[in-house]
Amino acid sequence: MIRLLLVAFLAVASLSARAGGVLVLGDSISAAYGIEKSDGWVALLEEELEQRCRDFPVINxxxxxxxTAGGNSRLTALLHKHAPQIVVIELGGNDGLRGLSPVAMANNLAQMIEKSRAADATPVLLGMRIPPNYGQQYTRLFEQQFRQxxxxxxxxxxxxxxxxxxxQGWLQNDGIHPTEQAQPLLKGHALSVLEPLLPTRCGNGKGGGNV
Structure with missing residues (x-):
């Protein structure tokens, strides 16, 4: 009995030790495709928060x-493993490039939001657009899903x-993926929605966080 209690205590202690921080659930744009991972916007965000916050990790x-279907299928395990305070969802671009259903994409995004909240994490969305050659109706419907x-x-x-x-012309030769020069701008875009949610100890001056 004592051994079981000790195991349970250690499990809770381990969860508390790693609880919090930002989980980024994205595609190649957040995985720093074609550039050094250390130069990607997620790594730049991690560097900034390391300076501003105490024990508030960024998990990429x-x-x-x-x-969005793949991210939705992986999210539950990630939430359990990392117990983040904030979940950044940067998905949907590959749905559009593959011509997948925008409505199905929206359903996946909604489910990821619900899963995040059920795990006591606050979700944010980073929206995407696709090239006009996919047709005006599809591109408009695709873009509308994020706002909806x-x-x-x-x-x-x-x-x-x-x-x-x-x-700015900050695209790699494939015309899709951002270059290294674009990464500080992307970090700024992400921070514009993250800032009000960060803990007060991060010095954002807005008091949006709870810890």
């Missing part, structure tokens, strides 16, 4: 080629995560 669970999910679920949203990247 992004996978190149990931769809954000409105329905009352989730912070950055509407187009790559805003400004194309205009």
């Amino acid at each position: 669970a992004s996978v190149s080629g990931e769809t 999910v954000s409105d329905d679920k009352q989730v912070p949203l950055f509407p187009f995560f790559l805003e400004g990247v194309v205009e």
Whole structure:
């Protein structure tokens, strides 16, 4: 009996020790495709929060080629393992590039939001757009899903995560993935929705966090 209690205590202590922080669930844009991982926007965010926050890690669970269905299938285990305070969902681009159903994408996003909240984590969305060659109707419907999910679920949203990247010419030769030069801008986009949610100890001055 004592041994069982000790095991349970250690499990709770271990969870408490790793609880909190930011979990980034994304695709190749967040996995730093084509550049050094240490130069990616997630790594830059981690560096900044290491300086600003105490014990508030950034966990990058992004996978190149990931769809919303794939992220949804992985999320429960990630929530259990990392117990994050904030979940950043940067998915949907591969759904669009593969011509998958925008409605199914929205359903997956909504489920990830619900799973995050059920695990006492606050979700945020980083939206995406796709090239116009997919047709006006599809591209419009695709873009609308992020706003619709954000409105329905009352989730912070950055509407187009790559805003400004194309205009600056900060795309790799494939015309899809951001270059190293774009990563500080992407970090800034993410922080614009994360900032109000960070713990007060991170010095954001907004008091949005609970710890």
